[in-house]
Amino acid sequence: MSSVSRPTVHPVEAPPLTDGPQNALIRVRMKDFQGMPGTRGSLSLRLTQFVFGLVSICVMATTSDFRSVTAFRYLVGAVSVQILWSLSMAVVDIYALLVRRSLRKQIIFRLFTIGDGIISTLTFAAACASAGITVLIDNDLDKCSGNHCARFQTATAMAYISCFAMMPSFLLNFWSLASQ
Numbered sequence: 001m002s003s004v005s006r007p008t009v010h011p012v013e014a015p016p017l018t019d020g021p022q023n024a025l026i027r028v029r030m031k032d033f034q035g036m037p038g039t040r041g042s043l044s045l046r047l048t049q050f051v052f053g054l055v056s057i058c059v060m061a062t063t064s065d066f067r068s069v070t071a072f073r074y075l076v077g078a079v080s081v082q083i084l085w086s087l088s089m090a091v092v093d094i095y096a097l098l099v100r101r102s103l104r105k106q107i108i109f110r111l112f113t114i115g116d117g118i119i120s121t122l123t124f125a126a127a128c129a130s131a132g133i134t135v136l137i138d139n140d141l142d143k144c145s146g147n148h149c150a151r152f153q154t155a156t157a158m159a160y161i162s163c164f165a166m167m168p169s170f171l172l173n174f175w176s177l178a179s180q
Helices: 040-061 070-098 106-140 149-178
Strands: 009-011 101-103
Touching: 040 070, 040 149, 070 101, 070 106, 070 149, 106 149
Parallel strands: none
Antiparallel strands: 009 101
């Protein structure tokens, strides 16, 4: 039965420490640290990412002229992708918590790590571009009175916070992937 696929989630219960008195090998199991996939910490990080990303998009969408600047359109696009990623990973965490399973497969850690790395880099780049444009509009051109500078700055700040909330997820997944 080698063609049977294995489930991607494994029971949380610890296996027996030894195989019997004749074989005294101790089996060590990695602990679930809060923030790793399938834990409450991971769920809270994902929901934080989702909420701050959603606030960033909502604030940016309340302005009428964000479509005229490419960096702001890039921010909306990048944060939209980040919101979808965070929401889908939160659903995976909720599922793992409801069925009391731990996500142990290396392929899952690899997927989460690569996804978190790409999405956080994308969001960080978009926030940096938007921050540069808001500084240009506010400080260099002195045209903040005719624009929505406070809203642009708020949306950019929320995107930064969302990106920084993704960093612990990425680092914990990368660390657990490297330690397997």
